[in-house]
Amino acid sequence: MPWKAISPIEVYKILPRTNCKECGEENCMAFAVKLVNMETKIEKCTPIIKEDKYKKALEKLTELLSPQVREIEIRSPKKTIKIGGEYVMHRHELTYINPAPIAIDIDDNMSKDEIVKRIDFVEHFEYEYIGRKLNLDLLAIRSVSNDPNKFKEVVKFVSENTSLPLILCTFNPKVMEAGLSVLPDSRPLLYAATKDNWREMGELALKNDLPIVVYSPGDIDTLMTLANTLSKAGISDIALDPGTFVGPNGLRYTLSTFTMLRWKACNEDDKLAGYPLIGTPITAWKMIEGEKDQKMWWETLMAVMLLTRYSNLLIMHSLEGWSYLPVVMWRFNLYTDPRRPVAVDPGVRTIGDPKEDSPVMVTGNYALTYSLVGMDIQSGKVDCYLVITDTEGIAVECAVPGRKFLPEGIAEVLKTSKLDEKVKHRYLIIPGKAARLSGDIEDVTGWKVIVGPQDSKDIPKFVSEKWDPKKLSEIYGN
Numbered sequence: 001m002p003w004k005a006i007s008p009i010e011v012y013k014i015l016p017r018t019n020c021k022e023c024g025e026e027n028c029m030a031f032a033v034k035l036v037n038m039e040t041k042i043e044k045c046t047p048i049i050k051e052d053k054y055k056k057a058l059e060k061l062t063e064l065l066s067p068q069v070r071e072i073e074i075r076s077p078k079k080t081i082k083i084g085g086e087y088v089m090h091r092h093e094l095t096y097i098n099p100a101p102i103a104i105d106i107d108d109n110m111s112k113d114e115i116v117k118r119i120d121f122v123e124h125f126e127y128e129y130i131g132r133k134l135n136l137d138l139l140a141i142r143s144v145s146n147d148p149n150k151f152k153e154v155v156k157f158v159s160e161n162t163s164l165p166l167i168l169c170t171f172n173p174k175v176m177e178a179g180l181s182v183l184p185d186s187r188p189l190l191y192a193a194t195k196d197n198w199r200e201m202g203e204l205a206l207k208n209d210l211p212i213v214v215y216s217p218g219d220i221d222t223l224m225t226l227a228n229t230l231s232k233a234g235i236s237d238i239a240l241d242p243g244t245f246v247g248p249n250g251l252r253y254t255l256s257t258f259t260m261l262r263w264k265a266c267n268e269d270d271k272l273a274g275y276p277l278i279g280t281p282i283t284a285w286k287m288i289e290g291e292k293d294q295k296m297w298w299e300t301l302m303a304v305m306l307l308t309r310y311s312n313l314l315i316m317h318s319l320e321g322w323s324y325l326p327v328v329m330w331r332f333n334l335y336t337d338p339r340r341p342v343a344v345d346p347g348v349r350t351i352g353d354p355k356e357d358s359p360v361m362v363t364g365n366y367a368l369t370y371s372l373v374g375m376d377i378q379s380g381k382v383d384c385y386l387v388i389t390d391t392e393g394i395a396v397e398c399a400v401p402g403r404k405f406l407p408e409g410i411a412e413v414l415k416t417s418k419l420d421e422k423v424k425h426r427y428l429i430i431p432g433k434a435a436r437l438s439g440d441i442e443d444v445t446g447w448k449v450i451v452g453p454q455d456s457k458d459i460p461k462f463v464s465e466k467w468d469p470k471k472l473s474e475i476y477g478n
């Protein structure tokens with residue numbers, strides 16, 4: 001059945017209904033509401049997990065709440081990444097769950113210097129976008145040599161130099177086995193089982209309880225047959241790679257194939273199509289003729305299109321920051337929850353190098369507001385403390401009339417951050433749009449309020465003309 005909104009009552013009827021509070025909620029009904037909103041996990045209800053008498057109830061609940069696309073874990077000893085786990089085809093129907101991780105490849109013919117350079121690139125790639133840090137996620141080690149010993153050596157070297165989860169890429173089961181032998185505490189993704197090696201690759205996945213990709217480019221029937229065979233053999237964590245073809249015709253074929261598979265999973269309840277989809281924009285480096293920039297351009301284009309059309313993991317090659325920016329920014333936007341505004345955590349941010357007489361400004365925690373205010377302050381080279389109060393992700397102009405920009409919230413941030421120990425004055429610059437709350441904020445916080453500009457772009461001018469703690473102290477007497 002396609003996913004439909006589940007009623008909390010339906011879930012409540014299956015829960016133990018003892019209101020024991022072990023899940024941290026007041027009662028079973030509150031837990032049921034959180035479960036259907038995906039704000040908690042079944043595992044938090046310990047009685048249903050641990051007690052035999054609830055075994056059937058647990059099975060029923062697991063079935064009711066299971067996603068249309070299976071969720072798979074890829075692990076290193078220090079980090080776990082989840083792929084798939086999606087409930088809907090279109091984001092606006094609910095939300096997308098697990099942002100598609102991006103892997104960069106390393107091959108076993110590369111020098112150690114080159115390998116270290118690629119590990120560093122992935123680990124240190126960071127772009128701050130409306131208050132969030134956007135990163136890359138994992139490494140895909142490819143056997144180019146087809147030599148088990150060489151692959152093993154490179155897998156060992158990489159695993160000793162990174163904490164990121166790994167994908168092991170080879171069609172040769174002996175090479176795969178050699179690579180796996182040096183990863184006893186990890187759960188890498190095996191790439192891949194094909195029509196020629198499925199038996200041996202399947203045995204490796206089964207024996208080591210590992211997730212495996214089924215690869216059949218341009219042949220969906222074989223892809224489905226292989227997934228079915230491995231599933232019947234007892235492998236549950238399967239991912240599908242129907243092939244990524246680059247160029248105008250390749251792009252059309254690739255997107256229609258990915259879309260068709262996800263349609264079958266979400267709307268026809270086709271269990272074989274209900275596995276995570278693997279996109280490999282890296283194929284642009286082989287398929288596109290011409291200059292390096294041309295290949296990178298196509299790789300980035302394919303990555304963005306594949307994110308849009310249901311790929312749950314991407315494998316890429318480029319080491320240029322620009323080629324990843326559109327990908328990570330688009331991924332961020334695609335995977336934000338449309339049911340909730342994008343918010344940053346409340347607290348105090350330091351901008352520049354503030355001192356004890358630097359301004360203290362207040363804004364809300366809508367991510368875009370925070371980002372714009374922060375950029376305007378930075379570009380004006382104003383050193384200050386920025387108090388982010390919890391407006392439930394709502395912009396200041398709506399949060400004020402909607403009673404979300406609360407004096408109590410500002411007081412809480414001032415208290416928990418101990419800002420009064422960092423500055424010697426007691427003045428708060430609030431947004432012009434919150435002017436009518438000045439008195440209430442003064443009463444609740446005990447700080448004097450100065451009403452700032454309506455638009456954050458005017459903050460630098462406002463501060464240079466009006467911020468002088470000594471003069472303010474003469475006016476306000478403290």
Ligand code: SF4
Nearest residue numbers: 020021023028031045
């Ligand atoms: S732990 Fe389970 S049984 Fe106990 S209150 Fe929560 S949902 Fe109900």
